Amino acid sequence: MSFRALAMCWLFWATCVGCAHGPRTVESETPKFEHVFQKPLEEALAVTRQLFTSRGYAIEETTDPTQFLTKWKTHDRGDTGNDRYVRFVVTGISVGPRQSVVRIFRMTFNAMGNDVNQVDNWWRIEYIYYVLHDVSPFNDQGPPLRMARGERIELRTLTNGTRDLDLERELTLRLESTPSLEVVSGNVREEPRPKAVRDSDFYLTRWKDEASEAGPCGEAMRGLPEVLDLGLTLLVGEQLGSREAPAVVGELVCQVAEAGLPVALGLSIPRTEQERVDRYLASAGAPSDQDALLEGRFWQRPYQDGRSSRAIMDLIDRVRAMRMAGLSVTLLAYDTDLAGGSKRDGLQAAFWNQRREAQRAEVQVILAGNTHTRTIAGTPWDQDFTPMAHLLKSRHLVVLEMSYAQGTRWGCDLDREGKLQCGLIGSTPSGKVAALPGLSPSITSFDTPTPEGTHGMLYVGALSPSLPAISKQQEAPLPVRPPLPPRRDGEKPPMF
Known part of the structure; x- marks a missing residue:
């Protein structure tokens, strides 16, 4: 065989071996660093x-x-x-x-055991035979000793x-796979807070930007044209308190509006804040306007569960910029603080059903916690719970679950004593929603809905926390290790 023929055979073999590798999956990833839990x-x-x-x-x-x-x-x-x-x-x-x-x-x-070195195990067959036939021969060696x-x-x-x-x-x-916990404060009276004094670097700066010839939207989102239609109700179930989910939803809304369709964005904000939100959308978005927006009770709650994050504030500001650019975008606060459980979700669904009756052709994009976007009744922790999505009467309803890579977010959960704690929370996806980091935002549609009623996924990337909008600290604080207890004389250090 010639050298050239040998080389061609080797190239063919190498190509086949190279193609034999399976797809890269999340489960096959070996961690390179220690994973830090956001838990005591x-x-x-x-x-x-x-x-x-x-x-x-x-x-x-x-x-x-x-x-x-x-x-x-x-x-x-x-x-x-x-x-x-x-x-x-x-x-x-x-x-x-x-x-x-x-x-x-x-x-x-x-x-x-005692028979580990036995080579001739013929006696086992005889022993089983004697046991089955209930006989006891003289030379029965018995079972192996343990x-x-x-x-x-x-x-x-x-x-x-x-x-x-x-x-x-x-x-x-x-x-880290627990559902997002939302805190409903009701009509509890709170002590008045002093007027906030904020540094200049606290404020969003989009109001300074001049209009761009390229438009307010980014690159086309893969998978969006396949689900887009007049009268679409698009629910996005999120993990509260991340930067990525509001940013990607803002880009989605922008591209829907840029396609010439009227779009309404729904945020899980009490309806009592709608007037304050409308004033901000009509403003220039200057620091004084941002201060006026954040004076609302919703932003000042003692327990910030991620719905009033800086990323949500930035999403509102981006809608303001879209409207300034001539796009037809409406922002609606659809939540309530005066009810909880199924009653709260019933009021949310009634709001959107009434809106759909009045706006038949409008594309409605609703951002909500992923418990509210289930189209089936009941949850593993509450069989009697009826979510908002189950009650919606839209003829064209699409529910997208947030697909993401492991990260952290801001939220609230209960500690071992049942007390509410708000802060950084680890977020690890599982099943279909688990994805690798570093990809561009996209929509993936399923052939058939999942048992929870999900029609597809909206990929947002690796999660990072978005702190409360009123927080002067915009970045997550670095962990500070508590001091070790004093060591007694002669005591050895721990193993690890």
Whole structure:
């Protein structure tokens, strides 16, 4: 065979091997850095204990409160007398008051029975035969003896372990896949706040920008033309408190309006704020106008759950800029603070059903927490809950779930004692919504709706937190590790 023929064969083989690699998926990604939970260490370790308890492991505490072990657990290997013991070592690191790292190590130990070196195992067949026929021959060798199963000395010696990334991923989903918690304050009277004094770098600067010849919108969003139609009701279920979701929804609204369609953007803001929002949309968006917008009670709540973030404020300001550019965009505050549960969602749905009756051709883009965008009744935690999307009467309803990569957001949740805490929250996607970071925003439509009634996904990228709009600090604070307790004389440092 000639050299050229050999080279062609090698090139063909290399091409086939190169094409054999499967698609890159989120699950196949090996983490390069430690994942920091936005939870106090005590709470993260408590959820870790629940994880092992649900798997049938008994917990063995240590003198160090940041570590614990599971007791050895064995799985029988048939009638060979051989056993494989498994236990886990869990160690936690407190990175900050509400930040922690949890590492899970799997440790294994093999125990051998008395017949491990037997080559001729003919007696097993005879033994099974005698047992089945209820006979007991003189030369019956009996079943293999099993080694003692108590707490053996070799199980207490140093054992090598490996990080169990699968269990760590399951723990991450338990801690960071909870639904967004929304705080409804009702008509509780609050103490008046002093007038805010803000530095110049606090304010949005879009009001200074001159009109661009390229228009207010960016690059065309993939998948949008396939769902766009007159009379469309487009629900976007989000994780509250991220920068990315409001920014991508703002771009979507801009492109719908740029296509010449009338569009109404709905935000989860109480209707009592509509007049204040309208005044801001009609203003120049200067610092004084921004101050007037933020004087509303909704922005001043003591518990900021992500609906009143700086990203939402920026979205309102972008709608103002779209209207200044001549685009037909309406912004509607559709929420209420005077009801909760199914009654609140019923009022939200009634608002949009009434709006649809009055505006048949309008494209309505509604941004809401992903619990409200379910088109089926009931949730895993409340079977009687009836979400807003289930009650909508639009002839053309499309529900998009937010697709994103792992990150953090601002929100509220309950601590171990049931107290409400608001701050940074880790957000880890699972299932279809899990995606890789660094892609451009796009819409993916499903062939058939999911069991929750979702028709597709809106990709927004890796999440980053958007702090409350009234916060003077615009970036998430860096974690500060609490000081270690004083060490007693002769006390050794922790293992990890």
